[in-house]
Amino acid sequence: MKNSEKLNEAIGNIDNKMIEAAYERQAEKKSRSGVWQIIGIAASFLFIAAFAVVLSRFATKTVNPSASSGTDTAKEQLLYEKDFTDHYEHNIKFTSDDGTLDYELKLILPVDERFFFKCYAKVTNKTDSSIQLHKTADHNSFFYLENILKNAEYEQTFVYNGNAKTDTVSLKPGGSYEELLTYTDGVKAYMKSDYVQNVHDVSGYLTVTVNLDPEMSRTWGKSFTWFEGSYFKNNGSAADIVFMTPEELTNVTKIHVTSLPEGYDYSFEGEGVKPITDYLASLHPVSIDDNDGYIDGMTWVIELTYADGTVKEIYHIGNTYIHKSDGNKKYYKLTYEEASKFDSIIGSGENRTEDAEIELVYISQIREINGYSYFESEAEDEWQSAVSGMKLRDVRKIISVAQCMPSLLPKDYLVLNVGMEGSVYSAENAHSISCTFIDGIDTDQDGNLINNGTYSSLSIFLYKKDAYEGSEYISKLADKYQIKGVLSADSIYEKYSGSEITCTFMIETDTYYVLYEYRGYEGGKRNLSSKNLYEIAASAPYIKENGYTPTEITVTEPVTETDRYAGLFPDDFSFTIVWGTYGISSYNSKTGVLIKSKDATDVSRYTTTYKASNEVLFKIYELLFDKIKINSYPDEYDPFNSPDAETRMSSSPNQTIIISVTAYGEEKTVRCENIYFGSKGYDERATQFLEAEFAIVDFLARTDEWQALPEYEFLYD
């Protein structure tokens, strides 16, 4: 038999779960899910909001038209160009206070909701005729321009698709501007913006209404987003932030709490609603100016159902409490302490029913950077990130620095930002990596931009000298920072699937910041390679002259897994689980012995050792003790038959489940022997028990150790 035929036969016996997964998988979503779409839309407004904030700084200054000077030779540096068929352009010119610098800004904003835009900033130094050119591709980068633009004065033209002119933006002190444009072809556009001043907490807050055609009223926005990912979208004016009166908190019969980003889903009924309504009633309105707190935590959507069936919805966003409803709108903002109470109420609700599936997932994504931890979870095929226990400013400085504020980096850093399609698979020990989520782009078969999506982004901080010396340093740095998986553009390609990748390379120097983007196929001319990387760095004049800075980077020692989970669960925690129908299986976390089939002809062939990490033990401890409260189950338990049932569910064959746990010196065993073969219990608690058991078994069956064991004897061979 030929080698290929033997391979073909061997492939016929690959793991069943892999086959099932491949056939069950559905087509990738072409568009983002609702939440991300809204966030993406909101994000586009953030940019405008940020822009408006910058403009507002100039609002009180005298507007002095200035003429730009210099040549356009710097444009040749642009490596990426994309024109939108339907877009706005902002062309802004201004001169610095001391008159030595001329600035020209060109902003390109798409008309549709797609989040992608360009921004070019050309800075001309009148004294030495030098020109610097800046280009940004996401709203966060604009903050860098904000630094450049401070104390300058400006004039602005506004162009729609190049066929119309212009108007002067009317800026109002206090944070809003209005703009009414009449174009040469008769199209009118009206824009109004309101925004929150404290941009350090709120990344954007904007109401923009654009009426491009008197017959077509198009409304944008009324959305704002916090940097930690939560968002709020209202349907009214910009002042729709209100609070709930105590009167509105009576006669509530049911409360449904979900989270944004999605992931948590709780229901409270009867007495269970009281802690929440008490909490809501105890809040005291304060002026926004009195609150200097930070946004921290996810958004809770609280749906109140009243006795008469009416439903009201509240958005509890970080430390801001918002009532989304009609009529009598008042502004309300929580204190930091107040806001933190709600999570604990949700977490300790005795009467809650948890609708979310109990699921044991690989939680290897908990990260720690400079003492702050954050985590990532997987939902809707996208990676989501949230931050816990951090002040938002710290998040921006530490985790998302590559995305939002290059200028905050120490000056001897460069930033390599590599964006790619798909998920980050093996970015462990990522204390030098930031995984952020930015709106990206998608391409059709010809490589044209057709859609925006969300792609993960991985940032590696590099020394100037690293980039200067070329690709080898990237590998060394990866070792130094214990970055696994991503070493260079080439290895990125190896590690991450997908033939189309977008690579972005940002260089920040003391005086400017340049962003390069590459998109292409392996071997393509525009694909980022190690050679490209070196050439880019070497061709940057500043780096070429000053790139070799032999300063050691201070790197925080990575936190060990033991330290990370210290105190989160008892030191003596261990568990054993026995399960199965034919071929009973078992696992003992203390000994690590994992047996696939105790009934095999040769059991040793079906026995292996799997040492559960602290991370896994912690997750299982949470599952057994926090989620299902295993101590509350009887020692002898039949999840399919209520003790009061007149008839009993049974099956042949039956199954056995035995879970034993040890924690804080106490032992507990729940024995379910010869029970019905099924997955849904006779009540919710029974089902939760079965789901927990399934989650653990499913997890164990996915380990490499289990996968390496042979197929069951009694299955088809």
Add this chain to the structure above:
Amino acid sequence: MQDNEIIGLLFDRDEKALSELGAKYGKKLLGIAKSMLDSKEDAEECVNDTYLAVWDNIPPERPVSLFAYISKILKNTVLNRLRDNSALKRGKAMTVCIDELGDVLPDNEDVFDSVAASELSLLINRFLSSCSQDERDIFILRYYGYTAVSDIAKKYGFTQSRVKMTLKRCRDKLAQYLERNGYGI
């Protein structure tokens, strides 16, 4: 009908199980069989034989992944027939896939001569475990299910070029993997 319900019917010896099985997986199974055999009639016969094998084996067996279980029976049924009956012709799709697997290791030397089929399967399982999900799923649809590249692209929402490139990379990686494990040329 859910898989566990079909299995329940089989355990109850209810012949409705076979009609439900056919309704749920018949098209997929016939697709695999037709890609492996030149004759549509032979393919249908193999699928019917597969249903009988399922009836005979469940119970006592209770597969966790029903489709994977029955598709393996089907594939082995077809392969056994091809082996036992030289008059039968291999399907074009399967032939193309096997040709593609020739990339992994050339057929001019039988490097698997002394390798047990189970060991090779184990190696491939491990290799696929190390692949990304995209790679793994595309590989399985192509070389397990003999699915056309265009159909894979359509199913997963990828471009055909991406599917082809992923397959090429998988084959290359598999060749390297096998070589590292002592099965290179």
